[in-house]
Amino acid sequence: MENGYENFVDTLRQSLLKETSYEEEMICYKKAEEYPPTSGDRLLLKNRQKEGVYEVCALYVRDLYDEFQNGWSMENIIQEIMKRLDMLARSECFEKSKNLDSYEKVKGDLFIRLMNVVKYRDELKNAIFRTVGDIALVLYAGWENWMDAVPALK
Incomplete structure (x- = not known):
C-alpha cells in the first residue's frame, strides 16, 4: 500500500473516531482481497443498535482518497460522511430495522432470495434459511430505495 494512501486511511479513521465518538473497534479497515472480497478497500463503521444488532456503513476508501487527491480537504470529506450517516x-x-424482533411489524417487508x-x-452462518439440494432459500427484510440502492437484511 502506498504511503500516502496508508496515511490517508489512518487519518480518515482517526478523524471518524473523533467525530462519531465510536469505540475504537467499531471502525475497522478491510482490504478488498480480504474475505469476503469486495471491489475496493473499505472502512466499516459499526454502530450498535441493540444487543447483537449493528448498523454497518461501508465507505470505499479509494474513492475518498481520489477526492482528497483532487483537492477535497479531510474536513470536507468528514463533513460529507457525517451528513450521509445522519441521512442513513x-x-x-x-x-424499520429497529422492529426486526416483531414479525407483525415487518412481515410485509420480508422476502426470499436464493443462494x-x-x-x-x-x-x-447467521442467516435464516432452508435448503433444497444445494440451494438456500434465505429470508431477507428489505425496504425503500435509498440513494439508488435497496437496503436488505438477511
Missing part, C-alpha cells in the same frame, strides 16, 4: 440514521430502512449453499457457506 433518519431513513426508513434504519427505522448457492456451497458458494455462500460463510455468509449463511
Whole structure:
C-alpha cells in the first residue's frame, strides 16, 4: 500500500473516531482481497443498535482518497460522511430495522432470495434459511430505495 494512501486511511479513521465518538473497534479497515472480497478497500463503521444488532456503513476508501487527491480537504470529506450517516440514521430502512424482533411489524417487508449453499457457506452462518439440494432459500427484510440502492437484511 502506498504511503500516502496508508496515511490517508489512518487519518480518515482517526478523524471518524473523533467525530462519531465510536469505540475504537467499531471502525475497522478491510482490504478488498480480504474475505469476503469486495471491489475496493473499505472502512466499516459499526454502530450498535441493540444487543447483537449493528448498523454497518461501508465507505470505499479509494474513492475518498481520489477526492482528497483532487483537492477535497479531510474536513470536507468528514463533513460529507457525517451528513450521509445522519441521512442513513433518519431513513426508513434504519427505522424499520429497529422492529426486526416483531414479525407483525415487518412481515410485509420480508422476502426470499436464493443462494448457492456451497458458494455462500460463510455468509449463511447467521442467516435464516432452508435448503433444497444445494440451494438456500434465505429470508431477507428489505425496504425503500435509498440513494439508488435497496437496503436488505438477511
